[in-house]
Amino acid sequence: MCVESDGCEIEGCSSSDEVHTLSGSMSPGLKSNPDLHPCKPGQKFRAALLRCRSPAAAAGILSFGNVLNYMDRYTVAGVLLDIQRHFNVSDSGVGLLQTVFICSFMVAAPIFGYLGDRFNRKIILSCGIFFWSAVTLSSSFITKEYYWLFVLSRGLVGIGESSYSSISPTIIGDLFTNNSRTMMLSVFYLAIPLGSGLGYILGSSAKEAAGDWHWALRVSPVLGMTAGTLILFFVPEPKRGHADQLGGRIKHRTSWLCDMKALAKNRSYVFSSLASAAVSFATGAFGMWIPLYLFRAQVVQKTAEACTKDICSSKDSLIFGAITCVTGLLGVVIGAATTRLCRQKTERADPLVCAVSMLGSAIFVCLIFVVAKKSIIGAYVCIFIGETLLFLNWAITADILMYVVIPTRRATAVAFQGFTSHLLGDAGSPYLIGLISDALQKSYTRSVLWQFLSLGYALMLCPFVIVLGGMFFLATALFFLDDRDKAEKQLAAMTRPPSSVKVS
Secondary structure (H helix, E strand, O other): OOOOOOOOOOOOOOOOOOOOOOOOOEOOOOOOOOOOOOOHHHHHHHHHHHOOOOOHHHHHHHHHHHHHHHHHHHEEEHOHHHHHHHHHHHHHHHHHHHHHHHHHHHHHHHHHHHHHHOOOHHHHHHHHHHHHHHHHHHHHHOOOHHHHHHHHHHHHHHHHHHHHHHHHHHHHOOOOOHHHHHHHHHHHHHHHHHHHHHHHHHHOOOOHHOHHHHHHOHHHHHHHHHHHHHHHHOOOOOOOOOOOOOOOOOOOOOOOHHHHHHHHOOOHHHHHHHHHHHHHHHHHHHHHHHHHHHHHHHHHHHOOOOOOOOOOOOHHHHHHHHHHHHHHHHHHHHHHHHHHHHOOOOOOOHHHHHHHHHHHHHHHHHHHHHOOOOOOOHHHHHHHHHHHHOOOOOHHHHHHHHHHHHHHHHHHHHHHHHHHHHHHOOHHHHHHHHHHHHHHHHHHHOOHHHHHHHHHHHOOOHHHHHHHHHHHHHOOOHHHHHHHHHHHHHHHHHHOHHOOOOOO
């Protein structure tokens, strides 16, 4: 910007300057005004901060925050065996950690969605990050007599992280359009697998370095507070609809009740949200149980010993974390590139790419449980391909939402999509898998082999849910064009005088 908000002129600006955005849009520069006066020292500092608030920098900081969000979430999964041993809980008991986290996450999401459509978004984001960072750090000091308190702390962390996941994509949506928005959302959602993988790696590495798993929960809070500070200073608060060249011109807003009715009637939004729930179900179950499942497979193959020490082996968590990072990168990049290519052939490319990737992923997820008993390497290969295909659709799903939902209700839409995907997905899948595994173990004589098989049988539920998700994406493809056109018409109507507005 060439002019500060209080009317002072920033050095180095001329009347010929133009403001560019990465989406390719361009607005005329601000002309010199005789009423402008030189900036005072304090105002120059503020002006320097404003120059750093480019859309690219904002997207980078928000993506960094998203990495930390998921890194903190899966740090616990990286030391799950140690937590289970330390607190002496069953499979279902330890699965409750993720379930409580996700339940609090999804309950808070609609509240933050409402706030994100009406109040300063970056303030909400920063407060959320500071909150979960403080709670995570505090939870590392809970003793083994208070497992219920440890579970409660994960619920509080879920509330803090919910604010970030519900609101941050809408800021990116208001900074970019079209292919640029797809690219930036791809980078943002790359943080999900990248952060998840780094969570396993961080948890395992911190535990090994300190000789105590509690230290796994003391690293991400420091990084989280850093991200919160960066958001406060360097992320702008764009006007809703700004990237669609409607910033400041949206004359009419709809009520929350009207927003909810419109979203419920939006078939593309409903079906893509159900498909997201299928993805969440699988990723939630895998993230919690696959490292433990592979460890039990190695015990059965007699290439590893059952954990009887204070510090359990972290090899599988490290490998799974590294695979998740790489497959996340590949999945998001391949997904964005494939969608961009397919858009030249069909306007329904977004949901169709998601559907094909989901159905392909289900095949390789099934193969994991077929080959794990005989070959750990074969299981890792199947995980690699299955996760890559599963991660293809994350950024694309967010882009579908941006196309079919008008800017003034996007935060609400993101929040309720998160609510739905967690409610029907990873809120229950870790606990459900643990519950099925425990029930199967009680049905037969307890042995190392049966511990491995029972968890594998429980996890076999995931590929069936993934196939169901693929079907929902195919249903999304049927209604995508109609809902996109309807959103464009609604947005155009919201810029007209009050007498001609009728928004459903």
